[in-house]
Amino acid sequence: MTRPLALFDLDNTLIDRLAAFELWAAEFAAERGLGEGAAAWLVEADADGSRPMDAFFGLVRDRFGLAEPAGELWAAYRARLPHLVHCPGEVLDGLDRLRAAGWAVGIATNGMADNQTGKIERTGLATRVDGWAISGAEGVRKPDVRLFEIAARRCGASLGPGGWVIGDDPEKDIAGGRRAGLRTIWIDRGVTGGVAADHTVTDVLSAIELLIQLN
Ligand SMILES: [Mg+2]
The missing domain is CATH 3.40.50.1000 (HAD superfamily/HAD-like)
Structure with a gap:
């Protein structure tokens, strides 16, 4: 049977996933010295995972004037997130x-x-x-x-x-x-x-x- x-x-x-994302956002903002409110902005922009991540990292790059391509930021995120869940x-x-x-x-x-x-x-x-x-x-x-x-x-x-x-x-x-x-x-x-x-x-x-x- x-x-x-x-x-x-x-x-x-x-x-x-949301708790892990919040940990990641705090870490990312601190490591890069993105300033007050950055972690909250990242959580808001992610919209509980409903925004495609390539689009999300495009926004992040523009918002904070980061040098790396969005694809690189996304890959680093994917390597880190499993450690936070x-x-x-x-x-x-x-x-x-x-x-x-x-x-x-x-x-x-x-x-x-x-x-x-x-x-x-x-x-x-x-x-x-x-x-x-x-x-x-x-x-x-x-x-x-x-x-x-x-x-x-x-x-x-x-x-x-x-x-x-x-x-x-x-x-x-x-x-x-x-x-x-x-x-x-x-x-x-x-x-x-x-x-x-x-x-x-x-x-x-x-x-x-x-x-x-x-x-
Ligand atoms: Mg789900």
């Missing part, structure tokens, strides 16, 4: 419990391959899941169903009834997950409302508990 599938989003679902121990334990309860557990994430792989490895998530798919490595982004398909395959599972997507993005995770034939749990971070998910919770640990009770 095939195992039921749980596909998790990475940023602001399994890990607190963290996955709480109770979430890692929760994933272990989910797998012990018979679930296939995976990650489907949009982002660059180096940054996302670095985050998955450094947080300890790599050994707690059956597989993952990163848009930058696969050439296809959520909400495209194909990224969910790849992630499912890496977990030795397939899309369809009995499978779930857990994520914070209404379109990429929830609408995309539904189109992939999966049920959905929305992580409500309080930034948007009115999402048509099967369940809504406020953190990923609650989502894991819910799945364990379901099976």
Whole structure:
């Protein structure tokens, strides 16, 4: 019998991407002596990760008159960010419990391959899941169903009834997950409302508990 599938989003679902970004912004502003208010400006300009990073680093370069090309700033950011993210121990334990309860557990994430792989490895998530798919490595982004398909395959599972997507993005995770034939749990971070998910919770640990009770 095939195992039921749980596909998790990475940023602001399994890990607190905003907290890591704020650490990076403070560090970047201090190292370069960008002055008071620079870190807050960086966080604002990032718009919770909704602005494409090449565009973001173009803005940063112009705003602070930096010499490096935007692509270089972006590459340095991707090398640094995996060192600033963290996955709480109770979430890692929760994933272990989910797998012990018979679930296939995976990650489907949009982002660059180096940054996302670095985050998955450094947080300890790599050994707690059956597989993952990163848009930058696969050439296809959520909400495209194909990224969910790849992630499912890496977990030795397939899309369809009995499978779930857990994520914070209404379109990429929830609408995309539904189109992939999966049920959905929305992580409500309080930034948007009115999402048509099967369940809504406020953190990923609650989502894991819910799945364990379901099976
Ligand atoms: Mg997310």
